[in-house]
Structures are given as C-alpha cells and as structure tokens.
Amino acid sequence: MNDKIKTCFRQIPKKAAAFLQSRKDAFCAWTHTQSCKNFLFGALKTAIAFLIAILSSVVVICISSDSPWENISIFFLSPFQDAYSLSYVVTQAVPLIFTGTAVCIMTRCGQFNMFVEGAFYLGAFVSAWLAPALRLPFFLLPLVCMLVSALVSGAIGYLPAKLKAKLSVNEFVSSLMLNFIVLWVVLYLLHHVVVSDEIYKTPLLEENMKLPFLDYDNDLSSSILFALGIAVLGGIFLFKTKWGYRIRMTGDNPAFAEYVGIRTERPVVYSQVIGAGVAGFGGAAFFLGNYYRFDWEALPQYGFDGFVIAIMANNNPFLVPLASFFLAYLRVGALNMARIGDVPNDVIYIIQAIIIILFGATALLKRVKTAMNRQKKEDAC
Amino acid sequence: MRPLLEMKHITKIYDSGVCANDDVSFSLEEGEIHAVAGENGAGKSTLMKILCGAEKPSSGEILLRGQKVSLHSPRDAQAAGIGMVWQHFMLVNEFPVYRNIYLGSEPKNRFGFLRDRQMIAEARELAKKYNMSVDVLAKCGELTVGQAQKVEILKVLSKGTKILILDEPTAVLTPQETDELFHQLLLLKEDGCSVVIITHKLNEIKRICDRVTVLRAGKSVGVYRVADVTEEEISSLMVGSAVSLQTEKTPSSPEGVAAEVNDLIVFGAGGKNVVNGVSFRVRYGEIVCLAGVEGNGQRETAETLCGLNRRYLGEVRVCGEDIGKRSVRRIRDLGVANIPEDRIRTGCDVGASIYDNLIALDYERENRFGFLKARAMKQKCRERMEKYSIKGTLSQKLGLLSGGNMQKVVVARELECEPSLVIADQPTRGIDVGAISFIHKKLVEMRDAGCAVLLVSADLNEVYDLADRILVFHEGEITAEIEDVKHTSEEQLGRYMLGVERMVIANE
Numbered sequence: 001m002n003d004k005i006k007t008c009f010r011q012i013p014k015k016a017a018a019f020l021q022s023r024k025d026a027f028c029a030w031t032h033t034q035s036c037k038n039f040l041f042g043a044l045k046t047a048i049a050f051l052i053a054i055l056s057s058v059v060v061i062c063i064s065s066d067s068p069w070e071n072i073s074i075f076f077l078s079p080f081q082d083a084y085s086l087s088y089v090v091t092q093a094v095p096l097i098f099t100g101t102a103v104c105i106m107t108r109c110g111q112f113n114m115f116v117e118g119a120f121y122l123g124a125f126v127s128a129w130l131a132p133a134l135r136l137p138f139f140l141l142p143l144v145c146m147l148v149s150a151l152v153s154g155a156i157g158y159l160p161a162k163l164k165a166k167l168s169v170n171e172f173v174s175s176l177m178l179n180f181i182v183l184w185v186v187l188y189l190l191h192h193v194v195v196s197d198e199i200y201k202t203p204l205l206e207e208n209m210k211l212p213f214l215d216y217d218n219d220l221s222s223s224i225l226f227a228l229g230i231a232v233l234g235g236i237f238l239f240k241t242k243w244g245y246r247i248r249m250t251g252d253n254p255a256f257a258e259y260v261g262i263r264t265e266r267p268v269v270y271s272q273v274i275g276a277g278v279a280g281f282g283g284a285a286f287f288l289g290n291y292y293r294f295d296w297e298a299l300p301q302y303g304f305d306g307f308v309i310a311i312m313a314n315n316n317p318f319l320v321p322l323a324s325f326f327l328a329y330l331r332v333g334a335l336n337m338a339r340i341g342d343v344p345n346d347v348i349y350i351i352q353a354i355i356i357i358l359f360g361a362t363a364l365l366k367r368v369k370t371a372m373n374r375q376k377k378e379d380a381c
Numbered sequence: 382m383r384p385l386l387e388m389k390h391i392t393k394i395y396d397s398g399v400c401a402n403d404d405v406s407f408s409l410e411e412g413e414i415h416a417v418a419g420e421n422g423a424g425k426s427t428l429m430k431i432l433c434g435a436e437k438p439s440s441g442e443i444l445l446r447g448q449k450v451s452l453h454s455p456r457d458a459q460a461a462g463i464g465m466v467w468q469h470f471m472l473v474n475e476f477p478v479y480r481n482i483y484l485g486s487e488p489k490n491r492f493g494f495l496r497d498r499q500m501i502a503e504a505r506e507l508a509k510k511y512n513m514s515v516d517v518l519a520k521c522g523e524l525t526v527g528q529a530q531k532v533e534i535l536k537v538l539s540k541g542t543k544i545l546i547l548d549e550p551t552a553v554l555t556p557q558e559t560d561e562l563f564h565q566l567l568l569l570k571e572d573g574c575s576v577v578i579i580t581h582k583l584n585e586i587k588r589i590c591d592r593v594t595v596l597r598a599g600k601s602v603g604v605y606r607v608a609d610v611t612e613e614e615i616s617s618l619m620v621g622s623a624v625s626l627q628t629e630k631t632p633s634s635p636e637g638v639a640a641e642v643n644d645l646i647v648f649g650a651g652g653k654n655v656v657n658g659v660s661f662r663v664r665y666g667e668i669v670c671l672a673g674v675e676g677n678g679q680r681e682t683a684e685t686l687c688g689l690n691r692r693y694l695g696e697v698r699v700c701g702e703d704i705g706k707r708s709v710r711r712i713r714d715l716g717v718a719n720i721p722e723d724r725i726r727t728g729c730d731v732g733a734s735i736y737d738n739l740i741a742l743d744y745e746r747e748n749r750f751g752f753l754k755a756r757a758m759k760q761k762c763r764e765r766m767e768k769y770s771i772k773g774t775l776s777q778k779l780g781l782l783s784g785g786n787m788q789k790v791v792v793a794r795e796l797e798c799e800p801s802l803v804i805a806d807q808p809t810r811g812i813d814v815g816a817i818s819f820i821h822k823k824l825v826e827m828r829d830a831g832c833a834v835l836l837v838s839a840d841l842n843e844v845y846d847l848a849d850r851i852l853v854f855h856e857g858e859i860t861a862e863i864e865d866v867k868h869t870s871e872e873q874l875g876r877y878m879l880g881v882e883r884m885v886i887a888n889e
Contacts, residue, residue: 030774038778241751242744249741253730259689259721260741261710 042314049358057330057351061343071341078336079329085336087220091290092328093321095120097227098282099306100313100320101234102275107315108238109271110251111164112172115157117303118179119276121296122156123149123283125186128202128294129194131209142211146226146284153280154273156182161272165265171272183299190294202294211289223289227321230278234317237274247271279303308352311359327352383447384408385575386432386463386544391441393427401427402438403599409544414566414576416586416607419596419619420675420839425579428596429546432577433465434458464537468548470529474522479504481521482536507539512568527558534565545569546577551585552676563589581619581674583612583879595619613875630825633849635664638701639802639833640686645695647681647857655681656693657857665801668824668834672844673854673878679837680722682854683806686835687719688712700801713742718800720791720808722837724784728791731780735771736762738779738790742798769793769819785816792820796827803827806837821847841871855880 030036061075062068079089099116106113127145134141160178163169196203214220238244249257250267257264286302287294305327312323334348386409393402402424409415417425430436432443434452443450445461452458455465472481479500480487488496488503504517513531521529530550537545547566551559566576566589580586586593586607593610595602595618602618640663647656656678663669671679684690685697688709697704700715713719721727729738739762740747747754762775769789773782779790788808796803805824809817824847828834838844844851844866851863853874861877861884863869876882 038781240753240755242748242753243751245737245740245744245753248733248737249730252732253726255727256730256741258709259687259719259727261708261713261745263708263710 046359049355052358053351053354056354057347060347060350061337064347065341065343067342071337071343074341075333075337075343075347078340079332083215084218085332087215087218089325089328089332090220090224092331093324094221094223094227094289095282095286095300095302096305096309096324096327097231097321098285099279099302100309100324101231101306101317102279102282102303103306103310104313104315104317104320105234105238105247105278106271106275107310108244108251109247109267110254111161111268111272111275113157113160113175113272113275114172114303115160115175115178115272115276116279116306117299117301118175118182119153119157119279120283120286120303121179121299122182122186123153123280124287124291124296124300125190125202125283125294126152126280127284127287128205128291129189131205131288132203138208139212141209142284142288145288146281149284150277150281153283154277157276157280158269158273161269161276164272165268179299179303187297196293198293200295200297205288205292209288210292211285219290221289223285226285227282227324230281231317231320234278234320238317243267243270279306308356311356385411385446387444388428388432389442389444391428391431391438391443393424393431393436394439401599402431404441405596405599405601407432407594407601408604409575409577410592411575412570412573413591414570414578414589416590416593417577417579417596418581418583418586418593418615420581423596423619424599425596426548429465429548429577429579432458433463433546435465459540459542462541462543463546464540464542464544465546466530466533466537466548466550468550468552470533472521472529472532475520477518477520478515478524478532479517481532482507482517482539484536486540504535504539507535511535511538511565511572513565525558527554527561530554530558530562531565538569542574544575544577546579548579549581550578551580551582559585583615586615587612612879612881613872616875616879617871630847631829633667633828635667635849637665639663639665639699640835641696641698642682642686643696643698645682645685645693645697647678647685647690648692649681655857656685658695659854659857659859661852661859661862663802663833663835665833666828666831667849668828668836668847669850669852670836670838670844670848671854672838672841672848672851672874675839677854678857679854680806683719683722683804683835683837686804687717689719710745713798716799716801718795718798718803720795720803720805722806722810724788724791729779729787731778731787733779734776735766735773735779735782735790736775739765739794742794765793765797769823783813785812788812788820789816792823796823800827800832802833802835804835804837807839808836809840809843817843841874844874845871853877853884860884 057075058072061071065071079085099120102116102119106116126149127142130148131141131145134144136144156178160169160171160174163174164171190202191200194202211222211226214222214224238248246257246262246267249260249262250264254264257267309320309323309327312327313319330351331348334345337343337347338345388405388407391402391405391407392400394400405424405428407417407428417428419425427436431438432452434455434457437453443452450461452461452463458464473484476484482504483500488499490496501517508515508517511534513535515524515528515531515535521532524532534545550562554562563585569576578585578590590607592604593607593615594604595615597619605615642662643660645656645659646654649655659678659682661669671682673679681690685693686699686704688704688707699712699717702715704712725731736759740753740758743758743761744753747758759775765771766773766775769792771782771786771789771793773786779787782790792808803824808820808824821843824834824836828849836843836847848866851861851866851869851874852859853861853863855878860880860882863874863884877884
C-alpha cells in the first residue's frame, strides 16, 4: 500500500513534466498559426489604443495645469495610495461591470439597446422602494430585492425587444425613449406615491436591509462579488449555453441562423430581456451596496458607460471586469486630480472618447495587418 | 482599324486571395454591341468593374483609342466616356427622374441652388434624343423596373458616355421590356455608341450582339463573331468541355419517396412566378439533379424544400410529411440536410470559429439543461475535421479559411447529421478541384448509404458525373426529365436547358 502511494508520488513530477511539455508543444504549434497572429495583432492594437489615450491625457493635463507633474502623479498613483482609494476604484467598477455585461449580451445579438440605462435606474429605485417594505431575514432581503428589480426591468425591457422582433421597430430609438418614460414615471412615484419621512426620497435603509460591507471602514460593499459573479455568468451564458449560441449566431449572421433552424426573433427578444434584467439587477445591487436612500433625480449614465466597457471588452463578458476596473481606475484618478490638483474632472471624458474612437477604428494598423496577410495571399496564388 | 478600347492582360487578385481575372484581354470596336458571357463567378463583373474604374487591376493595362489610360475611380471612367448601368439600380427613390439623371453633376446657379427648370428641359430633350419615353417628373420609386432602367441609361448617357456597359440588363425585365431595351440599344449603336452587355443568356447574345467574349473561371476562352457560332457552342465554351472528374459510381437502386413536390408555384421578389407549376419526386438512394441555366427557379425550389421560402403554392412533402407549417428546425429534424448556394451569406458564420460553425446542428441535442456538452462536441468536431481533411484549428475563425475548406466545413456539418435527404445547391462552386472531387465522392457515398440527394447544378460536368436522373429547368418549368443520363448528349441537354426543345413528360 505504502509503496503504491510512494510510486504514485514519484510519478507526479514526471507526469507534470509531460503535461507541461505537451502544453508547450501545443503552444509552439499555435504560435505558427493564423489565430496566433490575429491574437498578437489584437493585443498590439489594444495596447496602442490605451497608450495613445493615456499619452493624450498627459498632454491635456500638461496644457491645462500649472504643475503638470504633480497632477500626472496624482492621476496615475492616487488610486493606489491607500485602502480607501482602492476600495473606491472597486466601488466605481461595480456598476460598470453590470451594465457592461448587459450591453455585451445585447450587442452579441446585434441589438443596440439603450434601455440598459433605464433598467439600471429602475432597478435601483425598485429595490429602494421594496427593501423597507419587506420583512425578511438578513441577507435574504437584499437578494429578493435584487431579483425583483431584475424581473421588473426585464419585463419592461420586453417592450422594445418585442417591438423589434414583431414590427421591426428600431430598438435603439425606442429604448432610448423608453429611458425617459421610466425616468419620469419613477420621479412621479418618488414625488407622489412613495411615503417617506423626507420629501422626494425613499425611506432610509437600515443596515440589515443592505448588502453587507466587506470592509465597513472603507465602504467596500459585497456588491462587487455579485458584479463579478454576473460577469462570469454572462460569459458562461453567451459562450457555453445553447441560448448564448443562438444569440451569437443571430447577431453574427441572421441568414445563417435562420438557415440552421434558429427562429431569430426569439434570441432577439430574450437577449434584450436578459440584458435589461442584468442591468436592473445591477442597479439594485449597486444601490443596496453603497446607498441608504434613493434620491436620483436624473439618469445616472452608468448604462451608457456600459457601451464603453463593452467596446473595450470586445463584447466578451469575461473581459468586462478588466475593462471596468481600468476605467474606474482612470476615473478615480481624474476625480482626485480635480479635488487635490487643478485639472478638471472632465479630462476623463477625453480619454474615454479617444479609447472609443481607437477601439472602433477597425482600419487602425491596417498596414501592419496587410503586411501580415501578404504572405498568405502569395501562397494562395 | 484600331479598336476603340483595349484591355490587355488584365489580372485581378482580390485581397482575400481570390483570383478573379487571370490574364484576360478584351477589345471593343466603335459602334458594336459586345457581349461578355460566362457563368456566375467567371469574372465578367470584375472585368467590367475594372473598366469603369470601380476596381483596380493587379496588373495589365487599358488603352482607349490607342492611348494608355489609368482609371482610378468611376469619375475617371466617366471623363473617358465610359459608363456603367449596374444590375441593382443606383437611384434615389424619393427624387424625381430628372434629379436622378443629373445626380452628382447638377447644374447650379451662382448661389449654389439647383437649376430645376434647366434640368427638366435637358432631361426631356435627352429622353427624346434617345427615344426613351419616360416621365421626367415622376418619382423614381414609382417607376416600373423597365422604366427605372431607362433612367439609369439616361443618367449614364447624360454624361456624354460613348461606351455603355450593362450588367445583366434583362435579369429583371419582362419579355416586352427586353424587346424595348434591345430596340433602344440598336438605336444607340447606330448613333455611334459602343455597348458591352454582361450576360449569361445565350438567346440574347444571338439576338443583338456582334461579338462575344467568353470567360470561364477568370480566364478568357476566346472572342467570336456571334454570327459564326451557335448557341450550343457558346454554351459549351462557357461551361467548359467535358473534362470529367469521373467520380466512380454504380447504378442507383432507388426506393420509396424522400421528397415529393406537387404543382409547386414560388413567387419571386417582383411577384413574378419564379417556379411555375413544378411536380417531381426524389427517391431514397438516388441523386436527382435539377439542371439548367442559373436563375430558372432551381434555387427557389431547393429553398422551398428546406422551409426557407414560405411564398409558395402547392404541396411539398419531405420524408412523408407536409412541410406546410413546419419551421426550418422541424423540417431539419425530419432528416433534411441543406448545402446552400451561397456559403458565405447563408452557409456559415465567417465571424465565428470553425467549432461554432460545425456544431450548428448538434448543439440542440448535445446539451444538458441548456449547457453545451463542449468536450463531447469538440471531440466530434475534431473527428470531422480529420475525416473531411479540413485544415485549421477548432478555435480558428472560419473566415480565414480558403473557399474549399470553408465549403468542406459546411458539407461536414450537413452530411454528418445523418440526413435522409440532402439538398445541395451548387455545392462545388468556386472551390479547388481537390475539394470538388472530395465533395462529389461524399455525395455518392451518401446515396449508396440510402440517402436521397437533390442536387442543383449549372455545371454540366457535375451533372453528368453525379446525376442518376436529371430534371431540366427552364423559366420555372421542367422541360425534360432524363432517366438515361449517360446516353444523352450535351447538345440535347443544352437544347432542353435553353427551352428550345421540350420533352413530353408523362404525368405520374
């Protein structure tokens, strides 16, 4: 018995080495393929886009500041300076992860639905209204609130989706307008229906109605765990389930989807309903994580940020957290710069705009790509 | 006499590596009507796009009246007096006819306002000069197709065009409109214009053209005086001589009925009947070929059988079931596989991975609670890629493959789902010889395994190699049903395809 175990242990390094060798061989083989070239090209393009964005932000800071070096160091280093700043970066990333995932699910189906914004706002409101009214044990209560918010947002998200599928109403326009309907209905409810001790605000949440804090002193809420979970679930949904497969095929080539037997109007509907649901869930999670009462009088813009994130993450939910943390990091840096230094917060919008333009620029580095493909073309003829 | 226009040794290789024109030469004389004939994908359109400045040749030169010209844009071509009427009209439907005629070169006054009255008067004069009756004040969206085409021609002529290129001008016209168009083209010819017509309709070449340049697979097969050649000769030049790939196969032993079509009528985009009362059967264990010149209703028939076209009348039964209200998936569940005509538009998703393309029919079964059984399917896909010798890796984007490999992915997906009826529409178009013979063998294998195969093909070699029975389509009708394929001459088949002759088909 003992010997058996011993030989077993002795074989471990051998097996591990063999395994590593096989991985290495596979990798070496991969480096010669076209997909590797494409991967490297994509990575290069991403790096250059970020580099140009950051360099131009440095230029803007240099122009607008009296003490540029000080401001630049605040911009890049202050998010790491202490635990509170770091936790603030994480908190800022939470809504971005939710809305980014929601946008990924919709755009993968070829749907440009702006209701992510309204759904996020609605989700926050529904949870704020519902939480004080429910009598449920600790931790179950925020969970129920978040799920109900997701359902409500998803249900309303069904409207533009169904209109698109049935009557080909452009979902971009209808969802954009739906945002304002939702905004004004919520404001009406807030002003006339919600009963609270303070005017135009929902009742104060008690600590046990909220999502628990991971680090109370630094305001780090457990909503980040839900956000990461949603991003992973969103990725699994898109890439590992049959519904996700249908969504992707419908988005890429509807004619092909029809031809293999997918009824394309269905993925068109459920991708948008699920996207709206995810955004509603996110609104609730973000609200229950970091707020005590709902008094948002305008749309919070997180939904639109979701499009920025989706572009940065190449519509891949697995990459959404990465993109969100990066954007949150830049935003916190810019915020600190405005607070401590003398550069206005708006510099972040310049960076954001440049990132969007460069990521959308498919012709970027076209010459490099053409040179890479030239060899292939010569082989073909 | 020196020709008006010469294109010498034109070669065009697209970025994708497709070689569309390979050392093609073309010449046009003053005042002639010249046909450029060839199958789809033979390179006719590319050649003419080069001539009108829409594409740049990879090598070769263009001489106009003996002078070398370089045409970098349609504007350059316009300046040189070359104008093209595209198959798909380029008109602004909301604008009146006269605005469309002068679109892009509108006369303006000093302040930049358009001179509408001048345009109307000039447009009327132009229409009168070329004897084309069209109301210049009508909106283009309200015109019939024939009238819209006249506007297109006037648009080109208004720019002082001396060389008029028409891309398949009769594809959308009724016979009366075609007659009218031809009459006008003859008038233009008398007026000194030179006309180039891209077409694959042989009777039209015979009717109005002086010379014909035949293209096949990107190469020029020759230039002929139309008076010296017969339709059959042109046809065999287009399709190529019977260099058969010789797929080995035994006589068929059909049984049962896999598909049954009774009095099928399919409506096309313009409300015209593209298929007009067709009835046939396909039995298990035989390859039935729908032969004919393209665009005679074969594709629509195939699409209807797969449930991709719902605008039809008549009865269509597949594997014993009426497809009436069944969705595409339900029809596929009956055991129907479909290799579509256009692999890039419908046959696959070029943006997705090879793996995603291969599992498109399996994923419905191969999942547990909606989660894809990735490991099992990957294993399956690897086996398929090996079996069909597809080069590449599973995660590679499909769009990076060559045409032949891409088609093999489509064929692998369709034939490996254990179908009992395979509908293959031009399964070997535009791919290399190796892939062609592989796919041919595969189709014969399927037949031998007791599967019914319905093949749509315009390639006579393919028809002769594979078919156990041929149904010849002409203008949406079956003109012949040929059981004895080996003893029917190409000439005879050609006559059926052109509708010159008709076989009396006994009602079953």
